[in-house]
Amino acid sequence: MKVSLLLMFVCVFISACQQSDEQDLNGKQVVVTTGATDNAVSAESSSLPTDLIPASMQRAGDAVAGKHALINQPIVSCGIPLSAMKQLDANPLYTFSEREGEAAQLAYNLNLVEDEQGVQIAASNCLTCHAAPLFGELVIGLGNEFLDFTTNASAVVEQSGALVSGESETQAWEKFANRIAAIAPYIQMQTAGVNPANNLTFALMAHRDPQNMQWHEEPLIKPPPQLAPPVSVPPWWRMKKKHAMFWMGEGRGDHASIMMTAAILCADSKQDVQKLDAIAPDIRTYIESIEPPVYPFEIDSTLAQQGKKVFEDTCSACHGTYGEQVSYPNRIVPIDVVGTDPSLIEFAFGDGQAYVEWFNQSLFAELAQVYPSKGYVAPPLDGIWATAPFLHNGSVPTIRALLNSPTRPSLWRHEVTDSASKTQFNQSDLGWNFIDLANNAEASAGVGAAWVYDTRVKGYSNTGHQFGDGLSAAQRDAVIEYLKTL
Ligand code: HEC
Numbered sequence: 001m002k003v004s005l006l007l008m009f010v011c012v013f014i015s016a017c018q019q020s021d022e023q024d025l026n027g028k029q030v031v032v033t034t035g036a037t038d039n040a041v042s043a044e045s046s047s048l049p050t051d052l053i054p055a056s057m058q059r060a061g062d063a064v065a066g067k068h069a070l071i072n073q074p075i076v077s078c079g080i081p082l083s084a085m086k087q088l089d090a091n092p093l094y095t096f097s098e099r100e101g102e103a104a105q106l107a108y109n110l111n112l113v114e115d116e117q118g119v120q121i122a123a124s125n126c127l128t129c130h131a132a133p134l135f136g137e138l139v140i141g142l143g144n145e146f147l148d149f150t151t152n153a154s155a156v157v158e159q160s161g162a163l164v165s166g167e168s169e170t171q172a173w174e175k176f177a178n179r180i181a182a183i184a185p186y187i188q189m190q191t192a193g194v195n196p197a198n199n200l201t202f203a204l205m206a207h208r209d210p211q212n213m214q215w216h217e218e219p220l221i222k223p224p225p226q227l228a229p230p231v232s233v234p235p236w237w238r239m240k241k242k243h244a245m246f247w248m249g250e251g252r253g254d255h256a257s258i259m260m261t262a263a264i265l266c267a268d269s270k271q272d273v274q275k276l277d278a279i280a281p282d283i284r285t286y287i288e289s290i291e292p293p294v295y296p297f298e299i300d301s302t303l304a305q306q307g308k309k310v311f312e313d314t315c316s317a318c319h320g321t322y323g324e325q326v327s328y329p330n331r332i333v334p335i336d337v338v339g340t341d342p343s344l345i346e347f348a349f350g351d352g353q354a355y356v357e358w359f360n361q362s363l364f365a366e367l368a369q370v371y372p373s374k375g376y377v378a379p380p381l382d383g384i385w386a387t388a389p390f391l392h393n394g395s396v397p398t399i400r401a402l403l404n405s406p407t408r409p410s411l412w413r414h415e416v417t418d419s420a421s422k423t424q425f426n427q428s429d430l431g432w433n434f435i436d437l438a439n440n441a442e443a444s445a446g447v448g449a450a451w452v453y454d455t456r457v458k459g460y461s462n463t464g465h466q467f468g469d470g471l472s473a474a475q476r477d478a479v480i481e482y483l484k485t486l
């Protein structure tokens with residue numbers, strides 16, 4: 001009874017649970033401008049809907065060129081001198097054989113770039129967060145949910161300084177070390193596995209003039225809070241369906257422009273941004289070409305078929321449909337309906353307004369804008385089996401726990417520290433093996449403490465999304481089996 005009431009409320013809120021894609025776009029103003037002549041559309045003057053996100057114009061690009069750019073171009077143009085990196089990471093596990101020369105020896109998440117002095121630098125690329133090993137193969141687009149940002153980023157870079165020699169190398173290293181020192185206090189996380197990308201970007205924005213990108217040693221706007229809200233890295237293959245980027249759907253308009261804000265660590269001038277902008281449409285096109293990995297274990301197809309029906313009755317209004325009738329509504333679910341951790345939203349409508357404004361006045365805003373909502377986007381569930389842990393803050397370790405909220409662990413430890421091992425994957429619950437510490441604070445200290453997820457910390461709560469609670473055990477089994485097929 002609780003669930004049917006909830007669903008009724010949801011259906012009222014989302015106006016019509018059976019709305020189709022075409023209807024979504026009808027009567028909604030698509031706010032993107034395509035020419036340079038008319039780029040002054042602001043959030044206030046447009047009628048952006050808060051429920052269904054409309055499609056917007058995207059610049060055309062070439063996927064093959066996009067992949068090449070991602071792993072070869074100076075997207076982030078500063079980093080650790082190659083000579084030092086070769087000592088730090090002598091035998092990387094995953095490399096790109098299609099790269100040439102020294103670049104072929106570098107780890108997949110580093111690009112070989114050259115600075116103005118001719119120093120060869122290993123600079124991190126987008127795949128640091130947006131690729132991960134899965135059962136022994138590197139999957140581009142899979143968010144890396146096992147990165148450890150619990151240590152001081154600056155300390156790591158400082159250590160590498162000892163390996164640098166000569167004046168121009170030292171200069172190159174210093175630029176990078178200074179930038180990291182400026183952002184390090186804002187990107188240290190409470191637990192490994194969650195990502196500080198939002199705070200990282202905000203900290204960089206605080207030091208930059210939005211118009212000319214000039215770096216200022218003293219922040220120009222108030223830096224973000226040091227307790228960074230945790231974010232789970234969404235898989236790139238969702239972007240072929242999504243009208244807006246990010247969990248709150250705040251990345252509106254031309255996605256290629258918005259993606260490039262991820263490169264502002266070292267882009268110090270309008271020209272630097274223009275260079276990035278030239279390759280951005282290709283990168284976006286490549287990202288949209290990525291397909292999710294296929295579930296590698298057995299699937300009970302009869303059970304999955306039963307699950308399809310449950311899914312269409314209980315989940316599709318928000319997450320869309322699969323099979324012969326593919327649809328995806330691009331729905332923002334208000335925070336009081338979804339009930340998940342509200343910290344991202346509270347920040348976006350509080351002190352975070354300064355960053356919304358920064359973006360909307362910046363070079364990146366010619367074709368795009370940031371427009372947060374008081375809710376979260378119900379994401380496409382393609383390849384969802386591979387993307388544990390779940391929710392925007394990665395607070396729920398398995399899909400089974402997500403669909404049965406009383407069983408979610410409130411204090412848990414990752415049992416694995418990467419997604420390489422097949423035996424560490426729980427096929428029944430869909431997620432990586434973990435240990436439920438059952439509120440045992442003692443167990444959360446000492447060895448492995450960095451890998452403990454404590455849902456009592458601000459921003460880390462595992463509340464909400466109770467849409468699976470009303471399912472019977474059999475229905476839940478069926479819907480989980482179905483999710484394996486997406
Ligand atoms: C430090 C880790 C990190 C790096 C490096 C990074 N990203 Fe991301 N990216 C994230 C996180 C975390 C999110 C989700 C943020 C949110 O929604 O609040 C994200 C979101 C995105 C999205 C939107 C996905 C969606 O479903 O809405 C795209 C597209 C994207 N990034 C592209 C890029 C590109 C291109 C680069 C390189 C120029 C890059 N990212 C570099 C962490 C990173």
Ligand code: HEC
Pocket residue numbers: 010247311314315316317318319332333337338340341376377378379381384387389390391392393399402403465467468479
């Ligand atoms: C009222 C809309 C709504 C309904 C109904 C709904 N969901 Fe969701 N779902 C969401 C939203 C919104 C999110 C993102 C919430 C967040 O991360 O804070 C989400 C997140 C998820 C995620 C996690 C995605 C990720 O990348 O971590 C899964 C899995 C999921 N839903 C499955 C389901 C299933 C299965 C059903 C049906 C039993 C269902 N949902 C019903 C709105 C809905």
